[in-house]
Amino acid sequence: MLEQQTDIAHIWHPFTQEKMEKVPLRIQYGKGLYLYDDKGNSYKDMISSWWVTLHGHSHPKIAKAIFQQASKLEHVLFAGYTHDPAINIVKRLRVILPDNLRKFFFSDNGSTSVEIALKIGYQYWKNREEERKYFISFEGAHHGDTIGAMSVSGPSLHNSMFKELLFDTKIISYPYTWEGDNEERIEKAERHSLDHLTQFLQKFGSKTVACILEPCIQGSSGMRLCRPEFQRRVIELVKEYNILVIFDEVMTGFGRTGPLFALEHIAIAPDIICLSKGLTGGFLPCALTVTSQEIYDAFWSTSQEKAFLHMHSYVANPLGCSAAIASYSLLLHPKCKKAREEIEKVHRERMPNLVKNLHHLQYPRILGTVAACTIRSDKMLYREVLSEKIQSRALQKGLLLRLLGDTVYFLPPYCITEKELHLAYDVLEEILDNL
């Protein structure tokens, strides 16, 4: 308890109203799917520790790669210098990303990778001497917590306090959908968004820098799916005005939605992609903003002013890059694809049934390794109390969960077995049945 007292006295935790929060659980080690606390209790990590862990906690191959790299070169400035771990991760990612994505800009977290995409987009038009300043985004989008990333996120608890500081973004309604949704309803919702977008484009299309979207699924606003056809249509419309398309694959990248990247569901390559969370398998902070050659070429000049003068101290940290290389090898192993397919299979067996069996649940959603459902609003009168109740009961029964508002979801590391996932569903069903 002593250590927790120091925590309570001096550590300011993220996204937490500390006055209302219980003493944080002290996790001492992790192995595969499991986290272990100081009393020896184990928890199945059903949310991949904020969506970062791919192959399980403390994976020995990634740990070893980091150790070996740390004994060789821990860091070097990245302007005027380079190193093999950075070169080698880029070489590998080139193989699995769309061919048009050719220039890799390193940073260290998801928000920064978005911030960089927005700045590159903005400066791209400046360098080409075209006046463009607007961005397009979607209601419910979450692109991070820095000022630029908040500006292109939909209004939410994360950003409403800072509204006056944020720059102008056109927020289009997001036609979310779920398993067993009504065709007519979703078509109407999509038409509504597309009309809204078309109206904006007619006025401001030629003044718009970029359109940013989370392909197929919005994470933070509650694992909300949309149809790939819808996003394909959005891209066609904005492309009529040469607007840049940014895919934020910070959550969806590296197999989370089944294929290596969610863009494969849409079958369109963006002009810029943002990657972070799963990049290092969840071991170290590292991020990439990858752009097309055409964008890069607009910065290629003898004038310093046209260069992209942006950097962070830990850019392309060799340890992060070596973790990413080791995680990549595990990701590309045929076993990993099979594991992800197994997870989706169990989700499809269990999640729709869970919702069918419990009348206070609705909107089952499944995409790859992610499965979610929503607790009906009449049950959510005391939202914080209820989610706290579900989370603490789950912990008692050995499941680490974290609700997103009224959304309950599983987003497990790929090492979970079929049996473990079924057991997790059994526990979840029991908890939700006894609210």
Ligand SMILES: *Cc1c(COP(=O)(O)O)cnc(C)c1O
């Ligand atoms: C988590 C997330 C971010 C922000 O990443 P951080 O590393 O938390 O800054 C941005 N976009 C999406 C889609 C995310 O899920």
